[in-house]
Amino acid sequence: MxxxxxxxxxxxxxxxxxxxxxxxxxxxxxxxxxxxxxxxxxxxxxxxxxxxxxxxxxxxxxxxxxxxxxxxxxxxxxxxxxxxxxxxxxxxxxKPVFPQPIFENKISLLLDGIQDPGNMGTLLRTADWFGIGQVICNKETVDVFNTKVVQSTMGSIARVQVIYEDLEGFLKKHPNLPVYATELDGKNLFDIKEAKACFVLIGNESKGVRPELSALASEHIMIPKFGMAESLNAAVAAGIVLGHLLSANR
Amino acid sequence: MxxxxxxxxxxxxxxxxxxxxxxxxxxxxxxxxxxxxxxxxxxxxxxxxxxxxxxxxxxxxxxxxxxxxxxxxxxxxxxxxxxxxxxxxxxxxxKPVFPQPIFENKISLLLDGIQDPGNMGTLLRTADWFGIGQVICNKETVDVFNTKVVQSTMGSIARVQVIYEDLEGFLKKHPNLPVYATELDGKNLFDIKEAKACFVLIGNESKGVRPELSALASEHIMIPKFGMAESLNAAVAAGIVLGHLLSANR
The missing domain is CATH 3.30.1330.30 (Ribosomal protein L30/S12)
Structure with missing residues (x-):
């Protein structure tokens, strides 16, 4: 009852x-x-x-x-x-308990204002697939414990640590790792030949990475476009970047 | 009025x-x-x-x-x-008008039973980003003119030709091109060094590529998994495969 x-x-x-x-x-x-x-x-x-x-x-x-x-x-x-x-x-x-995060020797994902719960869930599932254990989000990003996000993560919520923090402050505290901001122009992603430890920064679905944050990135990277679509879905973009970086590291 | x-x-x-x-x-x-x-x-x-x-x-x-x-x-x-x-x-x-499709010299996407309208829209947007002008779907795949799909394609519906056809019959009619089926095991996607003209086959969200269709594939390819997630979202998987193949062709 x-x-x-x-x-x-x-x-x-x-x-x-x-x-x-x-x-x-x-x-x-x-x-x-x-x-x-x-x-x-x-x-x-x-x-x-x-x-x-x-x-x-x-x-x-x-x-x-x-x-x-x-x-x-x-x-x-x-x-x-x-x-x-x-x-x-x-x-x-x-909420799940995780050990103190360590950023120095791995790839971590940074999310700048992801709004859609379904996108957020898919981003976590994608991170989980690639063994990315740490996702840092600013407060403008949807709550990972939002009921719709929980449903769409398919269990990745137990394996991927999501930390809410001011991203500008976070990057200033970790100045030694490269920060790859995915944007609509920049260096061709596929020209990156190795990226053992870094931050991959994904922006808001319609506005992209905010300029204040983009200014803190060490590299602006672009997924080469061969057609006409205005943008890629945020989780698709994250998947392409993470897949390439992990394969480049082999 | x-x-x-x-x-x-x-x-x-x-x-x-x-x-x-x-x-x-x-x-x-x-x-x-x-x-x-x-x-x-x-x-x-x-x-x-x-x-x-x-x-x-x-x-x-x-x-x-x-x-x-x-x-x-x-x-x-x-x-x-x-x-x-x-x-x-x-x-x-x-409905948009397209010229007679030609498959011989390009990459085309094949969808085996994609159900979710949001996934379908994101798949088309991803195809459009990579300049993939042709998507062939079986009848079990959601209708691309479904109102929810139209909304989520963001205009790609005008640029990507979607053809509904029995996929087994279609592949038998085009026996000369390699067919890459994305599955949970198979050859590592990132070991493919060139794929100028081919079919990329993406399966249903929960069941993957049907065995009957998988049997017609020339290569079973896998996106390497470094973590624990059970699967990748279909549009994320398509984005990773298309991004890699197009960059491998450079």
Missing amino acids: LEKSQAKYIQSLSQKKFRDQEQAFIAEGPKIINELLLAANIELLALYAIGEWVSDNPDLASKIPKGRFFEIKEKELERVSNLQTPNQVVAVFK | LEKSQAKYIQSLSQKKFRDQEQAFIAEGPKIINELLLAANIELLALYAIGEWVSDNPDLASKIPKGRFFEIKEKELERVSNLQTPNQVVAVFK
């Missing part, structure tokens, strides 16, 4: 203010929740599931500490779900 | 059946409509705009043939819009 206070708590977590206050977020559906339940760095606070999830996942269900598991009715699930089609289970997790 | 029959006609075009019957589609908002109005291969059938669009775009408005331009009220725009926030203008266009 779902108590009124529980429903209210779950619903409150669709607001960033409450996610920050509680250091918690919600996920929905078996695919992502089952993956997060197995992640060592994410603590489950409460899981609300209909009987179907329990019978489909007896092993996972049996390992949930008493007092954190609640079997609920389909109607109750509908009441707290953010999905158009509620999907078996809703869970509240503590 | 918007007549009842006009509203009904516009609304009917959100269904594929009527788009196919009329060989027409709808677009919304100044950004995409203004771009399509300038495309030489797309005929405008009717444009319905509020006064704001007309005063913002006097040159475009004055060039629209009489009988195809209708100034409407905001309330009328809301009635026919598919957008959450209707945006000044709705237009009905004939």
Whole structure:
């Protein structure tokens, strides 16, 4: 059974203010929740599931500490779900815990004002595919624990550390690594022959990298354009840059 | 003024059946409509705009043939819009006209069952960026004239020819070009050193390339994975493959 206070708590977590206050977020559906339940760095606070999830996942269900598991009715699930089609289970997790980040020997991704939750999720999935464990975003970038972002990351949220920080300040604190800003003009990406440790900076979907930040970049790089499209999607651009840099490093 | 029959006609075009019957589609908002109005291969059938669009775009408005331009009220725009926030203008266009496609000397993209309209739009934009003028899709792929796809292509719909055809039959008709199927295992994409003319085959978002079609590929290629994500977004994968092949050809 779902108590009124529980429903209210779950619903409150669709607001960033409450996610920050509680250091918690919600996920929905078996695919992502089952993956997060197995992640060592994410603590489950409460899981609300209909009987179907329990019978489909007896092993996972049996390992949930008493007092954190609640079997609920389909109607109750509908009441707290953010999905158009509620999907078996809703869970509240503590935000993931990561070790102190180290930037000196790896490629990290910097995001300057990504707005669209779907783009943000795809960016994290792309970073995760390429083993990029650290993404630094300014406050104008959508919250990674936004319910829509969580759903579209497909579990990468447990593996990629997302840090919100003023990017200008961040770059001034790390002056020794090259910063590649992806822009509509600059050096051809494919001319970069090695980039073992660096920051890759991706700008806002429509405005690109802000000039103040672009001024702090050591290289302005461009994905060569052979056709007429005005721009590339931010996650597609990040994928092309990361793919090339990692292959160039071989 | 918007007549009842006009509203009904516009609304009917959100269904594929009527788009196919009329060989027409709808677009919304100044950004995409203004771009399509300038495309030489797309005929405008009717444009319905509020006064704001007309005063913002006097040159475009004055060039629209009489009988195809209708100034409407905001309330009328809301009635026919598919957008959450209707945006000044709705237009009905004939599907674009393209010359007979030639595959022998270029890279073409093949899509095997892309479902998500946003992914489809991003795939077309990516193809357009890289100058890939031809995309061949099987019938299971979402219709490129679907209203959501049109909105997310950002005008690439006028420049990239999308052909719906049985992919197995298509590949059998073009046996002389290499077919690169992107899969979760296979040859490392970055080991391909040249690919002047070929087909790049991208599979469905969750199921990948179907085995029947994969069997017709001459090379199975993989984007090397350094992390843990289960898969890459289809448009991100296409961008990485196309970017690499075009740079390898330099």
